[in-house]
Each structure stands twice: as structure tokens, then as C-alpha cells.
Amino acid sequence: MAQEDPNKKSYEKTLAELGVSSPADVGKHFHECQADFASHDLLQIANEEDWKAVRDRWLGRKSGVITLITNNWLKAAAPELKRAAGLHLNELKTEVEQALEERRASIEAAAELAALERDRIDLSLPGVERLLGTRHLIRQTYAELQRIFLAIGYTVVEGPEIETPYYNFEALNIPEHHPARDNMDTFYIEGSNHLLRTHTSPMQIRTMEKQQPPVRIIVPGKVYRRDNPDATHGFMFHQLEGLAVDADITFCDFKGTVDYFVREFLGPGVKTRLRPSYFPFTEPSAEVDATCYVCRGSGCRVCKFSGWIELFGAGMVNPAVYGFVNYDAKRVSGFAFGIGVDRFAMLKYGTDLQVLFQNDVRFLRQFR
Ligand code: DAH
Numbered sequence: 001m002a003q004e005d006p007n008k009k010s011y012e013k014t015l016a017e018l019g020v021s022s023p024a025d026v027g028k029h030f031h032e033c034q035a036d037f038a039s040h041d042l043l044q045i046a047n048e049e050d051w052k053a054v055r056d057r058w059l060g061r062k063s064g065v066i067t068l069i070t071n072n073w074l075k076a077a078a079p080e081l082k083r084a085a086g087l088h089l090n091e092l093k094t095e096v097e098q099a100l101e102e103r104r105a106s107i108e109a110a111a112e113l114a115a116l117e118r119d120r121i122d123l124s125l126p127g128v129e130r131l132l133g134t135r136h137l138i139r140q141t142y143a144e145l146q147r148i149f150l151a152i153g154y155t156v157v158e159g160p161e162i163e164t165p166y167y168n169f170e171a172l173n174i175p176e177h178h179p180a181r182d183n184m185d186t187f188y189i190e191g192s193n194h195l196l197r198t199h200t201s202p203m204q205i206r207t208m209e210k211q212q213p214p215v216r217i218i219v220p221g222k223v224y225r226r227d228n229p230d231a232t233h234g235f236m237f238h239q240l241e242g243l244a245v246d247a248d249i250t251f252c253d254f255k256g257t258v259d260y261f262v263r264e265f266l267g268p269g270v271k272t273r274l275r276p277s278y279f280p281f282t283e284p285s286a287e288v289d290a291t292c293y294v295c296r297g298s299g300c301r302v303c304k305f306s307g308w309i310e311l312f313g314a315g316m317v318n319p320a321v322y323g324f325v326n327y328d329a330k331r332v333s334g335f336a337f338g339i340g341v342d343r344f345a346m347l348k349y350g351t352d353l354q355v356l357f358q359n360d361v362r363f364l365r366q367f368r
Contacts, residue, residue: 010029010032010033011029011033011065011068011069011072011073012068012072013072014072014073014076014077015029015072015073015076015077015078015081015085016076016078020081021081022081023080023081023083023084026073026077026081026084026085026088027084027088029073030088030089030091030092033065033069033092034092034095037058037065037092037095037096037099038095038099041054041057041058042054042099042100042103045103045107047107048107048111051100051103051104051107054100055100058096058100059096059097059100065096066089066092066093066096069089069092070089073085073089074086074089134364134365134367134368136356136364137345137349137351137356137364137367138238138341138342138345138356140345140367141341141344141345141348142220142238142240142341144265145218145220145240145265145339145341145344146218146220146240148260148261148264148265149218149242149261152257152260153216154216154217154218154242154244155216155217155218156217156218156219156220157203157207157217157218157219158203158219158220158221159197159200159202159203159206159219159221160197161196161197161221161222161223161224162189162194162195162196162197163194163195163196163197163202164193164194164195165181165193165195167197167202167205167206168186168195168197168198168199168201168202169181170324171202171205171321171324171325172201172202172204172205172280172281172321173280173281173318173320173321173324174280174281175280178280185198185225185226186198186225186226187224187225187226187235196223196224197221197223197224198223198224198225199223199239199241199338200219200220200221200223200239200240200241200338201241201281201336201338203217203219203221203241204219204241204243204281204317204321204336205321205324205325207219207243208243208245208322208325208327209325209326212327213245213246213247213327213332213334214244214245214246214247215243215244215245215246215334216243216244216246217241217242217243218240218241218242219239219240219241219242219243220238220239220240220341221238221239221241222236222237222238222239223236223237223238223239224236225237229354230353230354231352231353231354232343232346232352232353233353234342234353234354234357237340237341237342237343237353238340238341238342239338239339239340239341240338240339240341241336241337241338241339242314242336242337242338242339243317243334243335243336244257244334244335244336245317245327245332245333245334246332246333246334247331247332247333248333249333249334249335250333251316251335253335254314254315254316254335255274257335258272258274258288258314258337259272262288262290262311265344265348266290266293266347266348267293269296270290270291270293271290271291271297272288272289272290272291272311273288273289273308274286274287274288274289274314275287275288275289275310277313277315279313279315280318281315281317281318281320281321281336282313282314282315282316282317282318282335282336283315283316283318283319283320284315284316285313285314285315286313286314286315287310287311287312287313287314288310288311288312288313288314288337289308289309289310289311290308290309290311291307291308291309292306292307292308292309293309293347293348295307309347311339311343311344311347312337312338312339312340312343313337313338314335314336314337314338315335315336315337316333316334316335317333317334317335317336342356349367351363
């Protein structure tokens with residue numbers, strides 16, 4: 001008999017070498033193998049890699065345990081042991097294959113579960129907030145002003161920012177020596193007979209030139225003046241012009257419209273007053289004041305302890321203006337007003353003029 005190698009596994013030897021002579025002994029060796037597989041190798045499998053190693057060890061074509069048993073125990077068996085070896089081998093092979101397949105399926109299922117767990121959407125997490133743009137404060141203020149006037153039958157017209165002195169001054173009864181014409185105030189366009197309009201009032205003229213009374217318009221738009229920038233001034237600002245002309249408009253209509261508008265804009269508790277003023281295109285002219293929105297009239301720093309805040313200029317249309325648009329001053333009358341929209345935004349939102357135009361989203365975001 002060849003020298004025994006103590007490291008040699010039983011299936012690396014033939015049954016003869018193992019000294020097996022009865023079918024019962026054959027079964028014993030098979031059972032040992034089976035136990036080796038079921039209570040050792042199979043239990044060691046923790047992941048796919050382990051599984052592959054055990055599969056190769058047992059089912060590997062060239063030198064897997066099953067192949068070795070087939071060669072050493074079955075093929076080399078003595079004829080009287082072949083039947084038993086064949087039966088046991090089939091049994092063992094089936095068991096190994098089945099057990100490995102079950103293990104493979106459970107490893108795969110666990111991996112799938114782990115992947116699902118990894119990809120799981122946590123619906124309790126806060127969502128990604130997509131920032132939406134909003135209308136600029138000036139646009140919001142315009143929208144509010146327009147809502148108020150559209151509700152009482154006014155229509156919106158717009159006009160050019162580049163104007164002629166005729167529309168900006170002359171036809172509005174602003175004489176040659178009026179300070180608004182001063183080149184300290186007005187941007188004149190070099191080498192042309194044009195200027196940047198200093199107010200939206202030119203659209204009064206352009207509108208009346210084109211249409212007969214009744215006229216009820218508001219005119220939103222940018223205007224330009226040579227002001228040095230500070231908390232309440234800039235070289236450009238926004239106005240809303242208003243004009244109502246008809247056959248029978250009185251000072252009462254004027255005051256009623258002003259009251260309605262101011263209360264709609266600033267709130268029902270606000271009172272208004274008219275203070276005598278001067279504009280070449282209105283006669284009489286007035287400054288419209290409202291009770292202070294901070295102290296409600298009792299006096300505070302915002303209203304300089306007067307209880308009143310100056311809102312805008314207005315008045316009854318000066319009959320001289322009708323002469324420029326071929327209206328019959330004896331048959332028509334009306335009123336006009338010129339609202340500083342930036343000033344209104346500043347009053348309503350308590351901000352300074354410059355931040356309105358710096359486009360700092362941290363500021364703008366507050367007014368949704
Ligand atoms: N145009 C004037 C300005 O820019 C504002 C104004 C005042 C307009 C009285 C008017 C008005 O229509 O009646 O200062």
C-alpha cells in the first residue's frame with residue numbers, strides 16, 4: 001500500500017485505498033463528506049465571494065469534491081460497490097447543488113434588499129426649494145395703483161421717455177424761465193432737440209391731441225432728472241400720471257377721486273388734505289397730504305411731528321393747457337395728478353430709494 005499522506009482528504013483516495021469493502025462503509029464516507037459540506041462549508045458562506053469559493057470547491061469541474069468523488073469513489077470502485085457509490089454520489093450531488101442554489105438565492109435577495117434600502121427615498125426629508133422670481137417692489141406698487149384706477153374707469157397709456165421740449169414743457173404751460181427747464185434739472189440730448197422727459201405729464205398733451213373728452217387716463221413710466229443720488233433721490237424714478245377731462249368735472253370730483261385713491265392705497269382710516277401749491281399746468285394746484293401712516297396724525301419723527309405726509313401733486317387742469325390741444329376751455333374741465341411711485345413704495349414698505357434699484361435679492365425676497 002502506498003505511503004499514507006495525512007493531509008490527503010478521503011475523496012482524494014480511492015475506496016480501495018480507504019480500505020472500504022462493503023456498501024455500508026461506502027455510505028459512511030459519503031455521510032462524512034455530506035456532514036463536512038452541510039455543517040462546515042455551507043455555514044461559512046457569508047457573501048457572494050464565499051459562495052463562489054464553496055461552489056468551486058464542491059462543484060468545480062476539474063478538481064471539485066464531486067468530480068474527485070466521481071473519479072476516485074465511483075469510477076474506480078470495485079464492481080460490487082459501484083451501485084452504492086452511484087446512489088450516494090447522486091444524493092450528495094443533489095444536496096450540494098440544491099443547498100448552494102438556495103444560498104445563492106438568499107444572498108441575492110439580501111443584496112437586492114440592501115440596494116433598495118440604500119436607494120430608498122426618504123419622504124420625511126425636506127424638499128429642495130426652487131426659488132421663484134417675484135415682481136419687483138416698483139412693479140407691485142404700479143400694479144396696486146393701476147388696480148385702483150382701473151376700477152373706476154381709467155385706462156392705461158404709455159409714452160416715450162425721449163421727449164421734445166414742446167411736450168415736456170411748452171404745451172404744459174411751463175414757460176421758458178421755469179426752473180424745471182434749467183439744465184441743472186433736465187437731461188438734454190446733445191446735438192438734438194430732444195430731452196429725457198422730466199415727468200409723465202407730456203402724455204396728457206399727447207393723449208388730448210389725439211382724442212376728444214371724456215378722457216380718463218393713467219400713465220405709468222420712467223422719468224429722469226439731474227439729481228444727486230441720496231436716500232430719496234436718483235437720476236431716474238417712476239411716476240404715475242393721471243388725467244380726467246370731461247364736460248362737467250368739478251373740484252369735488254377731484255377731491256373725491258383723491259380720497260378714494262388714498263384710502264384704497266393706504267387704508268380706510270387715512271384722512272387726506274389739500275394744501276395750496278403751484279404747477280404751471282394746473283390751476284388751482286395742490287399737494288395732497290395724508291395722515292401719517294406711522295402715528296396716524298398725532299405726530300412723530302416720520303412726519304416731522306406734523307401728523308401729515310406729503311403724497312403727490314395735483315390740481316384742476318389749467319385752461320391754458322386746453323389751448324394747446326384744441327379743447328374748448330369754456331366747455332371742458334378736469335383734474336390731473338402726478339404720483340411718485342418710488343416714493344409710494346418707500347412709504348408703504350418703509351425702505352430707502354437706493355435699495356429699490358440695487359437688485360439685491362436678499363432685499364427683494366422679502367416682498368413676495
Ligand atoms: N409733473 C409733476 C412733477 O413731475 C407732477 C404733477 C403735479 C403732475 C401736478 C400733475 C399734476 O399732473 O397735476 O413734479
